[in-house]
Amino acid sequence: MRTRTFWLVAILVGAVFFGLSLLAPNQYYFQAGYKVLQYVVLATAWNILGGYTGYVNFGSAAFFALGAYSTVALYKLLPVPLPVLILIGGVVSGVVGLGMGYLTLRLRGAFFSIATLALAVVVQTLITNWDFVGGSRGAYIIPPMRVPILGHYIEYLYLVMVALSVLAIGIARTIERSRLGYGFAAIRDDEQAAEAAGVPTLRLKLVATTLSGALMGMAGAPLPYYVTYLDPASGFNLAYAVNSIAMPLIGGMSFWLGPLIGALFLGSIQEYTTVAFSSSSGLNVLIVGVLLVGFVIVAPNGIIGLFEGLRGRRR
Amino acid sequence: MGVSADLLLSAIVAGILLGGFYAAVTVGVSISFGMLDIVNIAHPAFIILGSYLVYILNQNYAVDPILAALLLLPVFYALGAAVYQIYYVVFERRGDEALRGLAFFFGLLFIIEVALILAFGVDYRFVNADYVGTTLHYGPIDLPLRMLIPFGMSLLLLAALQLFLSRTFTGRAIMAVSQDREALQLMSANPAKIKRIAFGISIATAALAGAFLIIIQPVEPSVGRDYIGRIFAICVLGGLGSFPGLLVAAVLLGIVESITATFYGPSWAPAVAFGVLLLTLAFRPSGIMGR
């Protein structure tokens, strides 16, 4: 399928999906759906750097939270419509991704990953100490009550997430089939050989971190409007870091369908356990951790890998 | 002026004591990462696990924390050996990418932390021991025993490990494996077995480090995360190769952290180690870089 066709199909699917969602019986569907779709974007974004290029980012929470906190900062300064906030969140996180990449991408893979973790903690500490956005006390965001055409604001947020998901998946698919995607794969498989073959590895890795970071920031930008109260503990929640790794790994890291499957699968499980067992995030996140370790050991190519194994074909 | 100098002095002293403890925390990773090339990012979680087990023994059976840790040594050794065996069978033998190994340990870190939260909740836990409340005073310098004793024990631990690695047959085999895996295979010694022993020792040190931790401060499950940065900052600064270097780096970090906490407030402390780590990784070229 040509890339242009893919985009059209994706947008169509997204529109149909949203249209059908409007038939949902109550608001809860949009609440839960928003969270799952948020993970679709996060997982897809992570996979661009992790699955395609082979660099494991432990600090997804930082990029995500930066998007959320740039929204908080702007909210306190002047009223800006949500799409613009998303763009700004993307730019902020993208720039930070670029900076982080520049500092750390010359390192061997393991040190890079540890550096991303370090970055996440540094960013979290900085924001916790920044009183303008509420610091450790948190900040309150009041979303508009109603939106024209749709009605409830949550439906608008949901629509935004559907759009972002389509965007993220479209970008991932475009990369896969492009020269850039080949470059990423070469880096992932053997960075030294890639360099010797003419691939500008540092530049491409920077593209990956910037793009990945930007998408995560965009996913985080609407968060304050969704939760209405944001504090560093929830913004930088470790669950985001684990899920953004677990979902692509469990779904399958080699192409765009994997993170989508992983996000839908794990996202739904977590939603279910949160509701069914009404515990705080403990149990459902534990499940994610166990599944992550389980899949890494048993099915490293994820759900997609399992399917292809069953069909006897190898990708 | 006098007050400030005194403050600085106590900050430095506290930093030194803290640094000794950090060395004990890091020595396990110095073995697993420095010698076996295994990025055990879950090491802090094992330390916290150690803290909690020591806590249980202390609270329910009134066992002295350090004694409790010594009792736990064989348990943690076995745990480490088991984890390594899984790691070896799943990853090393397959020659799989480092990415999966990292994800494995990250998952492990996560599982341990969340399991502890579910089991113990997020309240802070601490131990009772005779020396926890006592402080020695030498002029302007305060030496709380709860820091001095772990400091002393940490030095003992490092010395013991150093002796083990340089004097015993197994220890020297471990050193050999870390330097030249092929040579050892040619000698028909089994590198996997030796690595298993080494990794077991690495996790065993976590039991002791856990005891020291809960003596020094109250513990709750997420405390481990701050230590990831400290551990790797020390490894990078002090070298993965030598224990003396590790001790120096650990003490340095301890001092910098202590001074930052004293003069700028404790909420900045976690960022210090991570900041140091980032800067070192970014600007120091030796051995860490691809070339």
Next chain:
Amino acid sequence: MSATALLEVEDLSKQFGGFTALDAVSFSVAEGERLGLIGPNGSGKSTLVNCLCGALRHQGGSVRFAGARVDGLPAHQRTRLGMARSFQLPKPFRSLSVAENIRIPLLYTVNARKGAHLDAAALERRCHELLDLVGLAGKAMGRPRDLTQVEMRKLELARAMAAEPTLLIADEAMAGLSHAEVDDILALLHRLNEGGVTIILIEHIMRAVMSFSSRLVVLVAGRKIADGLPADVVRNPDVVKAYLGE
């Protein structure tokens, strides 16, 4: 240094901690030459290649390619300038097909240079041409893991050739090959050379080195101990003692 020297290496030195891997190595390679580089294991041949190509940073001396210094340049830029190498231990891109392995240098070296770009159809054709040249056309859609050791070495070479180099460094491309296979590779390299590609051949197989090289350089313990016509070099007493008389 000759006016048509393609590669000029002057006083190249490289240390690893306290260990000196290369000690003030100097030599030059003229355009169109076939240079053989030999030396015992551990003499620094691979380190030399890595320093020349940019995989390692050297401490002392300079490397000039086509008259310009390349010392600070990252490996991919040197490849784009025209230096290509094959790796001693084959390093294929394992998640890509054999044909796609060839695509990478075409996309990132050939298409990155100024001048004519290969469009999609031309890329495909070129992939298959190159695979044909090394006898891997039948395995184009397969994966590197399905190749034999020999085939992987051929893929290594094909990948280096895909970068359309003016200088090709073949690092022990023939290790473990049979007599006939060695001849195959030699014929390939000869053909490349006739087409204008300068070649540095690093090998242990003396028969191949002697028949192929127009000039021979000997490296022992990081130092160059001989540099001249093959017939002369092998009679050099130092060379005999250090390398041949084993």
